[in-house]
Amino acid sequence: MGVFYEVLFLLVLGVIGIVLYLKHLYTFWEKKGVYVSSKPHIIFGNAKPLLTGKGAIRDLFKEVYDDCRRNSQKMSGFYFMMKPCLVLADLDLIKDIMSTDFEHFTDRIFHNHESDPLSDQIASAKGEKWKQLRSQLTPAFSIAKSKMMSQKVLAYTDKLIEELTHNYRDKTIIEISEVIEKYMIRLTEAAIFGMENDQIYGPTTEFEYYLKCFFNKSPLDLLIALLTFFNPSMLTYVRARSVRKDVGDYFLKLSADIIKFREENNIVRDDLIHLLIQLRNNVDINETSGQIRQESKIKPLLSSSQIAANCLIIAIADYETLASAISFCLYELALNPDVQERARREVVDVLALHNGDFCYDVVNELIYVEQCLKESLRKYSPSAAHSRECTKPYIIPNTDILLEPGTHVFVPTSGSHMDPNIFPDPERFDPERFSKENCAGRHPCAWTPFGFGPRMCIGMKYGMMKSKICVAKLLLNFEFSTNHLTEIPITVKPKAFITKSANGIRLDIRKID
Numbered sequence: 001m002g003v004f005y006e007v008l009f010l011l012v013l014g015v016i017g018i019v020l021y022l023k024h025l026y027t028f029w030e031k032k033g034v035y036v037s038s039k040p041h042i043i044f045g046n047a048k049p050l051l052t053g054k055g056a057i058r059d060l061f062k063e064v065y066d067d068c069r070r071n072s073q074k075m076s077g078f079y080f081m082m083k084p085c086l087v088l089a090d091l092d093l094i095k096d097i098m099s100t101d102f103e104h105f106t107d108r109i110f111h112n113h114e115s116d117p118l119s120d121q122i123a124s125a126k127g128e129k130w131k132q133l134r135s136q137l138t139p140a141f142s143i144a145k146s147k148m149m150s151q152k153v154l155a156y157t158d159k160l161i162e163e164l165t166h167n168y169r170d171k172t173i174i175e176i177s178e179v180i181e182k183y184m185i186r187l188t189e190a191a192i193f194g195m196e197n198d199q200i201y202g203p204t205t206e207f208e209y210y211l212k213c214f215f216n217k218s219p220l221d222l223l224i225a226l227l228t229f230f231n232p233s234m235l236t237y238v239r240a241r242s243v244r245k246d247v248g249d250y251f252l253k254l255s256a257d258i259i260k261f262r263e264e265n266n267i268v269r270d271d272l273i274h275l276l277i278q279l280r281n282n283v284d285i286n287e288t289s290g291q292i293r294q295e296s297k298i299k300p301l302l303s304s305s306q307i308a309a310n311c312l313i314i315a316i317a318d319y320e321t322l323a324s325a326i327s328f329c330l331y332e333l334a335l336n337p338d339v340q341e342r343a344r345r346e347v348v349d350v351l352a353l354h355n356g357d358f359c360y361d362v363v364n365e366l367i368y369v370e371q372c373l374k375e376s377l378r379k380y381s382p383s384a385a386h387s388r389e390c391t392k393p394y395i396i397p398n399t400d401i402l403l404e405p406g407t408h409v410f411v412p413t414s415g416s417h418m419d420p421n422i423f424p425d426p427e428r429f430d431p432e433r434f435s436k437e438n439c440a441g442r443h444p445c446a447w448t449p450f451g452f453g454p455r456m457c458i459g460m461k462y463g464m465m466k467s468k469i470c471v472a473k474l475l476l477n478f479e480f481s482t483n484h485l486t487e488i489p490i491t492v493k494p495k496a497f498i499t500k501s502a503n504g505i506r507l508d509i510r511k512i513d
Helices: 002-025 028-032 057-070 091-100 127-141 143-167 176-193 206-215 219-230 233-238 245-265 272-280 304-335 337-353 360-364 367-379 436-440 460-477
Strands: 075-080 083-088 173-175 385-389 408-412 478-481 506-511
Touching: 028 075, 028 083, 057 075, 057 083, 057 385, 057 408, 083 091, 091 385, 091 408, 127 143, 127 272, 143 176, 143 360, 143 460, 173 176, 176 206, 176 245, 176 272, 176 304, 176 460, 176 506, 206 245, 206 304, 245 272, 245 304, 272 304, 304 337, 304 367, 304 460, 304 478, 304 506, 337 367, 337 460, 337 478, 360 460, 367 460, 460 478
Parallel strands: 083 408
Antiparallel strands: 075 083, 173 506, 385 408, 478 506
């Protein structure tokens, strides 16, 4: 019995020691004089709702932001388990960190390691490697290339219109987010990987299956996703992949096969992977010849896995982010028929100026449609927060608070976007918030669904172009309204990293003759 009590005593002593150590860790921000909005849990820190699956990231960050504003604080300390992070709630400070003092915060907080091949992409690249990759990829998202890609977007949107016209003829109620996601998958297959499919609502393709698998996460996948966002160094330590193996292997093989076939046969296509193959072979992608390689042999500038990684991150953004933005926009237009009619009238009037030809110039002139999309992105910002990692010692302006390299900083979009002091009556859908005059009088960091500063989303204009085409063409052909199955207000899926409806978006649809 003596040995039993000795072991029990040591276990109790060990538990007490661990508890005291954790409590000591949770004094990190207090010692720096940084406000902490809520007392951290002894194991979960401030992230208990996320780790237990009972809360959405957007709601958690909004609570921290709102608490800071109520207490006149510019920032709050935050603990993801034992990892101290900083959440910002002051627009001037956000601008400093994301733009003015960018040299101190050059990196995003994403897993990026050679053990994880699909982490080698523009969103997670760091330091000089990111600068080089950004410079290489920027021409692929130029106005000229966006104009070229718009033809494919127009073609697939026409397929969507045809599908809705014929296959939904006897259905007055549709689950619009499901339809838009299917459309976006088909467009992504074609516009990024060159895999054409004539049927929007056809059988599930292999591409569709694996892309959806990326988002259908098990509890372990969710934990890995959280670590990727909050503490990626832990993934590096255990050599874990940020993308589960079967999904990663599929996209690595798909890209490798496409690259091999096109390079061996000098295949030229009007899709994103073609532009990346040109970059890989040091071909000027702005030239009109569209050649895929040079005569002289050079070491590839982009590896096959880098092309796969960048194609996948853009496919993910298209599928979830744009599908979410379009679906929520149609939902709000159904709730606000006067706004819907004004947007439709703009499309009709602009088309008349171009003799009914829905060309790229028409897209650029759809100002009010763009305002509707921007207002939707405000209310339902796809990403809950932007992340930055301190890469160089930084003293927060007008304080003596020093941030050491490795400190993780978060900018909660769900906070500023729904701040009544910035956007009065924030639950109201009002596209006029984004008129030229109103935007000019607002802080540049008040609305940041695509980020801000040098690491702003490289495909922002490309994404807006696709969204505007889809919404405009749908408005030309259909009227959308609510019904008894429409959830008002909408419930956001708590475990989703990208903001989306938990129960679907059911709308009435009527074909315009």
